[in-house]
Amino acid sequence: MMTNQRVVGIETEYGVALDPDTEVGAIPNLRHTPEGLSVVTAQAVRSWQASLRPDGRAIGWDWEGEDPLNDLRGTRLDRASADPTMLTDDPHRFAPASSEAHSAEDDTFSVQELVGQSSPMLTNVVMTNGGRFYVDHAHPEYSTPEVLTARDAVVWDVAGEHVARRAMKVAASYGSPIALYKNNTDSKGLAYGSHENYLLAREVPFALLRDCLVPFLVTRPVICGAGRVGIGKNSETCGFQMSQRADFVGDLVGLQTTFNRPIVNTRDESHAGSKWRRLHVINGDANRFPGSILAKVASSRAWLAALEAAWKTAHSAPPIEGLFLDCDPVEAGWQVSHDIDFVTTLRCADGRERSALEWQWAAANTVADFLHSQDRDVLLADALTDALTWVDTVRMLREDPVAAARRVEWVAKRTIFQALSERIPGGWSSAKLAALDIQWADLRPGLSPVDKLRAKGHVEDVAPATEIIMAATQPPTGTRAKVRGNAVTHRKDLVAASWTSLVVRAGWDRLQRIELRDPFSNESLTS
Template sequence: MSVRRVMGIETELGITSTQVDARGELLTPMLLSGQVVRAYAAGAGPRAAMPTGSGWDYADETPLRDARGYEMARALADVSQLTDVEDPTVANSVLSNGARFYVDHAHPEYSSPEVTSPREAVRYDRAGELVGLAALRTLAQEGREVRLYKNNVDGKGASYGTHENYLVPRSIPFERLARQLIPFLVARPVIAGAGRVGLGQVSERPGFQLSQRADYLEAEVGLETTLRRPIVNTRDEPHATPHVHRRLHVIVGDATMADVTTLLAVGSLSAVLRLVETHPDGVPDVALADPVQAVRQVSHDPTLRATVETVDGRRLTGVDVLETYLEAVERAVASGHDAWRPDDDTTEVLTRWRQVLDALRRDPAECAGQVEWVAKLSLLERYRERSGAGWGDPRLAAMDIQWHDLDPQRGLAQKLRAAGRLERLMPEGAVAAAVTEPPEDTRAWFRGECVRRYGDDVRAASWDSVVMLDERGRLRRVQVPEPTAATRERISGLLERHTRTATLLTELASEDV
């Protein structure tokens, strides 16, 4: 067990283009995003992606259900919260790797398939970059230039999300879960931030900070994701057997281009979640006096000397908070509890976490190959030394955006990665394979293989279902509520026996997936 659990990452990509419509006006982000999703589906082929006219199965979506025990009235919800409404004009595709690629809030969003380890989370997150690049190549062949950015801010006040998802037991009281996670999430940008030029939501003050999302967090706990953004999101939409599982939907993180940073982001949080689940009395008591203000205090100080105040009057740096959590996790591992049996994933995450914290205390520059905000800051500081540019110089803001460009010819992070200055955890071949091949140890394998094997006979899907045509041409919904069911090991023989969904459904009528 340990840091291994069902998890995944959703990334809304920034998008720009100089394309204009018949009136000479720039195309809207919604139209551009639709072009990107459709281009990937068209270029990848019918066995790699469902046609973008296919549906998403919204039957089990509950975006207004709150983990605190109630459901928001639809009349009171912001339109951005109504993510359970079918819009036939919005491009949507499910891919053969089990991911979803679609238009969300005027952005192309790549939602990775469910995986069970931090390393696999890195691999399938990186695969999303290749999906975006493939779409751009298809558009370029048609004479349409579009640029995609794996970031979270446009520098003019807009922020778009990179959301993480973790399966946790329903038995853990949500109030305790939130309370024990908040200090960790406040401090996590120290090891998991992507870095940002500008302070404030519209970059109204010059400077550099650790996190792209920090200035957009306005509440401790809440249901919203696009307004009044909270540190802990309360959406109770498990995409799993509801009385057994809860899906922790984390909206505070940054989109990251550095493999080690992504590993630390998901691996450290998964470790803390395991601590909350198995050693609740061992979770550090570092309740913060003002968590929302603390998010900014930590993010706004790349020297890592800024302190935040705890309820009991202590002053701690972000590094101090993270080390307190890491020490608690290390004690839990040493306890010999069954949930903390040694495994390679846990060893890698805790070793990396310890090495990075120790290096940050000595000199943050030592982490330039692992921690993204440090790498970005190092690059910008070298430019500042050569050019004499202040933090308010628009050239630095442009470099910040360019850092996240997915095009390897333009993207600064891509160039550092290619030069070996950003450490790679995943061979490029393994990332490329993840574009079309689903994880073998979650239900994403069934979803992705249905797309690959059955093509147009698959008419819709969701995280916990696949909708297919039966022998009479009727739509049949196959539910897979358990994320670790329908794996390759369990059902490869079943799919091998059937070349058509009609016969598959006939057998499934008497068996569970």
């Protein structure tokens, strides 16, 4: 069964460090590690969220129904065989960081050794805006509430930056100053994710979904890459590339998210009824430019809308099979990110060689034309708007560099960094450029070049700042996030919540779980 709407959500893991302006001895040694600082961050958000309720209680996470080992391909990975990093459903133990990461010190320790015996149970918090904040793989993570439009996805994703700033402020007031960064790598081999989630009809065959997704996701950094100084996981080659994530993607299809990362992730937690699957996209960048987030989500929604419409009307693929890649997709992904001048080409199934920009131009226009030809009862809401946003973004890249630099983050970043590389000793190998790359992602107010660009009007605004600030505490309308967020704010009997439930007190020592299985239901629930 199809719906005329699509639920979207974005999860962002933030980079975290001790505030560079703080002396190491100023806070307990146990908190100097990323794990410890992540706990500090999550506890700061938990404390802030508790202050928003009249009873001063934070609302914890309901772990019932979590299943990170279920696979879209119709299988389920045995828990004993799973890599420890995949076990994100244990309320008493944190999933470790990527197995590819290296500790700089031998005297490591578990997060459970922190003062206060911190655990996922004590650091997860359900927010008044319907989202979630927690520690995941040694990083603080913000998950937006469910939204129905690409624009709202931008609003609630950028609202997470305000949540991060609030966390830094609260942590500093407790004597634990931290700095948070919205990026995907520390350029020293450590990577962390920004994952998108799209509700999709399960009746669309996985094989068709996979075949259509691969070329789209391989070339998508052209319109939404965040830009990165350094090439290779450890920045072993000097230079600049489109995507922060691309060098860490090393497989075609897989369930894993922290090692040998796949182009198409098969994690199958729909957090909805059996007719739905949640498409979990893990190879995108964390963006500071709202326009890049818009392009990323709108293009993905348009691509999926064309796929669903084609399957619903003809049980076939949309007319994009000629754009399938006739080359190694993983290597193509690296090539696309590294080829910032669109010099090299990708061999396609129709026999043509296309640069990544030409591929995106052909795909955007094909999808827009296809969606325009469909009966309106077949189309998803906003499908044509999403397609036109996609077309417009690629057009900017082809014809209007000034407009493109306001929307597409990697373009603006490259322009600035290219000019600097030509003036400073060492060029792209300069430590100053590497440091500025990290500073670009710095969420401390006023320290990032992005803040300065925005103040000068050089960054496209998707929504007013006041709306984004409100979204840090207020839920969106149109989905069950409204019910969840309102419950967190107002229900005195609420104990915990999840994407699909509210847990309330039903007596002195009894609890009751209220199901929220329908993601499109936003009817109020009274206590």
